[in-house]
Amino acid sequence: MKKITALGMVCTVALLAGCSDPKAANEDNFKKALNTHYEKNCVALSWMDFSNSHPGYPVSIKLETPTMFRGPEGTAEANEKKLAPYEALVSAGLLKGEDGQVKSDGLFADSKDTPAPGRIYSLTEEGKKAYQSPGNTFCAGHYTVENIERFTPPSDSPMGKLSSVVYTYGPDGEIADWAKNPAIQKTFPDFAVKLTPHQHGHEELLLTNKGWMPARDFQK
Structure with missing residues (x-):
């Protein structure tokens, strides 16, 4: 029993370490990287x-x-x-x-x-x-990631380690009221589409010294 308990503790520690490692390729880290991107970019009309x-x-x-x-x-x-x-x-x-x-x-x-x-x-x-x-x-507000659908194992590229991530996203809970105005929705139908939930996204995430980030943001 002691051996099993000790082994279980080792596994638990390993799992926790993986979850807290910002460089690990997992859904939590990818979601965080994508949300950081969306926090800096507005849903714009x-x-x-x-x-x-x-x-x-x-x-x-x-x-x-x-x-x-x-x-x-x-x-x-x-x-x-x-x-x-x-x-x-x-x-x-x-x-x-x-x-x-x-x-x-x-x-x-x-x-x-x-x-x-x-x-x-x-x-x-x-x-x-x-x-x-x-x-x-x-600026009407920001997007938030709803779910990481799937991702590829990190692979080498000229920029570094890349993972291809497919996910769903939608407006967060703080979209401005003016964006929901019927006149806005009718006059700007493309903008109205931007405000729908469960949109599908695809992003190449790059592993940096500080963790993951969209490759297109690396040199900004």
Whole structure:
């Protein structure tokens, strides 16, 4: 019995040592490495807007006017489409919009352009907290790893020991309320997909002197 007990103690100590070793190839260490990555990278709402040539806020959007090729109804539809991203952010409380006389501010704006009716958008206090400069980017929160599905035994590479890890992940419990706003979800369907749980991920993890980390983060 003493021999069995002693052997059991040795095994237990070995298992504990393996669990606490940050360089061991196991699910706990891989999950920790991936979550460290996600803590530094936001789940971001971002889009390209060619009607605005400079990054940052406030933003002035000149409204379209009827032409011989486009009547009032078509013009209203064009303006609604142009303003939709900004108005969604207004609905979510990140921006405030005001009518005003503005000049064209797009990529092909003419410096001799005369002021015309438009909308001016600026950040609210809530928007300032979420905004990430430059561009139209707002941070909604972070992901967390749900489960490590499988991984390969560490193998040699020019960078060092690598393990290929497949896992599921999703938004953590602190996603901002504005991200769930119906107008945001409708206007930015790709962003809505980002907020779904049980997404599948694949990452090459690199063994460093301090433990595991995504290989793509090594030189950052």
